[in-house]
Amino acid sequence: MRRNPFDELEDMFDRMSRQLDTGDLPEFRSVPVDMQDHGDEYTVVADLPGFGVEDIDLTFADGDLRIDAAREESSEEADDEAGTYVHRERSESVSRTVRVPDPVVEDEITASYNNGTLTVTLPKQSESVEGHNIDIN
Numbered sequence: 001m002r003r004n005p006f007d008e009l010e011d012m013f014d015r016m017s018r019q020l021d022t023g024d025l026p027e028f029r030s031v032p033v034d035m036q037d038h039g040d041e042y043t044v045v046a047d048l049p050g051f052g053v054e055d056i057d058l059t060f061a062d063g064d065l066r067i068d069a070a071r072e073e074s075s076e077e078a079d080d081e082a083g084t085y086v087h088r089e090r091s092e093s094v095s096r097t098v099r100v101p102d103p104v105v106e107d108e109i110t111a112s113y114n115n116g117t118l119t120v121t122l123p124k125q126s127e128s129v130e131g132h133n134i135d136i137n
Helices: 005-022
Strands: 033-037 041-047 056-061 064-070 093-099 110-114 117-123
Touching: 033 093, 056 117, 064 117
Parallel strands: none
Antiparallel strands: 033 041, 041 117, 056 064, 064 093, 110 117
C-alpha cells in the first residue's frame, strides 16, 4: 500500500503546532522596520515597544545596521492572583540587521527613541563629481 505524501505534511504541521503550543521552540523575534530613502539620507524606523533606551544596542558595520534590544526577564514567582502563563508571545529580546544599500557617513549617524519607536538617520556619503578648478599661472 502506498502512503499519501500529504499525510507526511500533515504530520509535520501537527508536530510544529504542538511545539509552538508548548513553547518548545527557541524564541526568536524580529524587529519590524521601515526604511526610507530621502535622497541625501536614509531613515530606518523600528518598533521596539516596552524597551527602554538603556535596553537598546545599535551598531553599524560593513554596511549593516544592527538593532538589538533586551530587557531582563522578571524572575518573580507569579502568585495565585496574578495567575500562570497559558500562552506567552511578548519577547524579552529582539534583533534585526538591516542592509544599507549605499555608503553612509558613519560619524554622522543619529538615533532617537520616543514612545517605543526607534528612528535612525544615516546620511549618505556625497559623491563629489564636480572636482575643483585649478588655476593656471
